[in-house]
Amino acid sequence: MAPPPNEAPQEREKRLAAEAAAQKRSDAIDEELNKQRQLEKKAPCIRILLLGQSESGKSTALKNFQLMNSPKAFREERASWRAVVQLNVVRSMRMILGVISEMGGRSSLSDDASSPPQDRRNPSLTPELLKLRMRLAPLQQVEEALLRKLSPPGSMEYEATHLTPTNDSYAARSEKLKQELAVHSSSQWKGAFVKLMTTVRNSVESLEIDYTDDPADPGVILNACCEDMIKLWSDPTLQGILRAHNVRLEDKSGFFLDALERVTSLKYVPTDEDILRARLKTLGVSEHRFTFKNTGNMVSNDWRIYDVGGARSLRAAWAPYFDNMDAIIFLSPISAFDEVLAEDPSVNRLEDSVLLWKSMISNPLLKKAQTVLFLNKVDLLRAKLEAGVSFGHYVVSYATKPNDYGSVSTYLRKKFTHIHKQYSPQERNLYCHLTAMTDPRMAQDVLMNVKDMVLRQNLQDSKLM
Ligand SMILES: Nc1nc2c(ncn2[C@@H]2O[C@H](COP(=O)(O)OP(=O)(O)OP(=O)(O)O)[C@@H](O)[C@H]2O)c(=O)[nH]1
Numbered sequence: 222m223a224p225p226p227n228e229a230p231q232e233r234e235k236r237l238a239a240e241a242a243a244q245k246r247s248d249a250i251d252e253e254l255n256k257q258r259q260l261e262k263k264a265p266c267i268r269i270l271l272l273g274q275s276e277s278g279k280s281t282a283l284k285n286f287q288l289m290n291s292p293k294a295f296r297e298e299r300a301s302w303r304a305v306v307q308l309n310v311v312r313s314m315r316m317i318l319g320v321i322s323e324m325g326g327r328s329s330l331s332d333d334a335s336s337p338p339q340d341r342r343n344p345s346l347t348p349e350l351l352k353l354r355m356r357l358a359p360l361q362q363v364e365e366a367l368l369r370k371l372s373p374p375g376s377m378e379y380e381a382t383h384l385t386p387t388n389d390s391y392a393a394r395s396e397k398l399k400q401e402l403a404v405h406s407s408s409q410w411k412g413a414f415v416k417l418m419t420t421v422r423n424s425v426e427s428l429e430i431d432y433t434d435d436p437a438d439p440g441v442i443l444n445a446c447c448e449d450m451i452k453l454w455s456d457p458t459l460q461g462i463l464r465a466h467n468v469r470l471e472d473k474s475g476f477f478l479d480a481l482e483r484v485t486s487l488k489y490v491p492t493d494e495d496i497l498r499a500r501l502k503t504l505g506v507s508e509h510r511f512t513f514k515n516t517g518n519m520v521s522n523d524w525r526i527y528d529v530g531g532a533r534s535l536r537a538a539w540a541p542y543f544d545n546m547d548a549i550i551f552l553s554p555i556s557a558f559d560e561v562l563a564e565d566p567s568v569n570r571l572e573d574s575v576l577l578w579k580s581m582i583s584n585p586l587l588k589k590a591q592t593v594l595f596l597n598k599v600d601l602l603r604a605k606l607e608a609g610v611s612f613g614h615y616v617v618s619y620a621t622k623p624n625d626y627g628s629v630s631t632y633l634r635k636k637f638t639h640i641h642k643q644y645s646p647q648e649r650n651l652y653c654h655l656t657a658m659t660d661p662r663m664a665q666d667v668l669m670n671v672k673d674m675v676l677r678q679n680l681q682d683s684k685l686m
């Protein structure tokens with residue numbers, strides 16, 4: 222900056238001294254930044270990219286990494302996950318109420334059941350079910366309150382999920398409610414729960430939080446609906462209706478209806494397994510840093526794991542991360558052989574997953590990355606096959622081979638392995654595991670294995686260089 226006109230010698234001295242001090246501070250900052258850069262260069266980190274279609278289990282794998290590496294921090298976030306579990310419960314209930322409404326030719330879950338002419342004509346709906354539907358109308362309020370809590374105004378998800386409380390009809394709001402709550406990975410959705418987190422931190426031992434002193438807590442209404450929700454879910458007529466409509470809620474993400482009493486209790490705090498089962502869709506790409514212990518001095522202890530949103534419209538955002546990855550972990554939810562994509566109901570989910578695997582494997586930018594494949598959701602695959610859902614009916618090339626877990630999983634492993642061999646731009650190993658990411662013990666065993674393998678390979682590569 223030019224010196225002020227008519228500057229007195231004393232002022233000039235003062236100004237020069239201030240400028241020199243500022244320069245010194247700036248140099249010190251530059252030096253610090255350089256030091257950090259040098260350190261980062263000296264200790265390069267290991268980068269892992271989680272890939273796969275939506276609901277394949279990427280974020281669940283990430284949660285397992287967090288649980289493995291920093292269990293304390295993971296558990297301190299329990300209060301935030303409580304609201305997600307509650308939202309998952311309400312969503313499952315809404316699917317049930319939706320089926321009932323459809324049968325009655327109505328679309329609203331807050332309809333008055335006192336004069337339902339269509340319902341009376343439908344022999345499958347009992348007066349008890351209609352009564353429960355009416356009694357559970359307040360769940361709509363719970364859902365709206367939870368969404369407001371998880372996506373407050375001003376947050377990135379607000380636009381996508383916010384329900385205008387103003388003049389929208391319920392039908393219009395219901396349309397918006399159909400969208401799944403998604404959270405931008407870099408956003409601060411957990412911030413809304415900071416106050417509660419402190420409480421949880423103080424009560425980690427007893428695992429209890431008392432929310433009853435917060436009248437605005439949607440959990441209070443949810444708790445009041447608990448008995449009716451249990452009655453509805455255990456109603457044999459309803460179970461028959463769901464079967465007839467081919468709705469298997471127990472296979473869907475975020476299923477908690479088998480634990481309604483526990484998860485709707487006023488003092489409910491999610492367990493590790495609950496957090497792994499809770500469903501929250503990811504938007505965008507997020508980087509998570511881990512420092513693993515006992516990895517020796519030869520290679521870095523620093524790990525960066527990247528979680529991406531798997532829905533089709535979000536896949537374009539993956540490419541900038543392909544360069545420079547040490548490993549990719551691709552998750553394929555193999556239980557989804559009889560399901561379709563939420564974003565495009567004309568596409569079978571297993572078929573989409575196979576095509577995505579092919580395109581990732583053949584991508585030249587990823588040719589140096591080690592490839593890890595998780596054939597995930599084996600628990601659901603087993604349950605589905607045991608319930609008599611025919612794999613061969615959906616996968617024509619499987620034909621009439623036995624419809625049991627062993628045969629189906631072997632077939633899929635071979636199929637994915639074959640693609641890997643055929644489409645890799647250069648020869649490389651494949652580390653394939655059959656996994657259930659919601660089982661923390663199994664998941665952590667597998668992830669520990671993957672971690673060691675990536676590390677060994679990294680060490681080998683650095684020796685060769
Ligand atoms: N039963 C069962 N559920 C699983 C398994 N792995 C993940 N899930 C559940 O499946 C749902 C979806 O998992 P996410 O980890 O959110 O899926 P994602 O790949 O991150 O999905 P996007 O964020 O939409 O890309 C969650 O409710 C998980 O708890 C599994 O092995 N078995």
Ligand SMILES: [Mg+2]
Pocket residue numbers: 279280281501502503528529530531
């Ligand atoms: Mg995710």
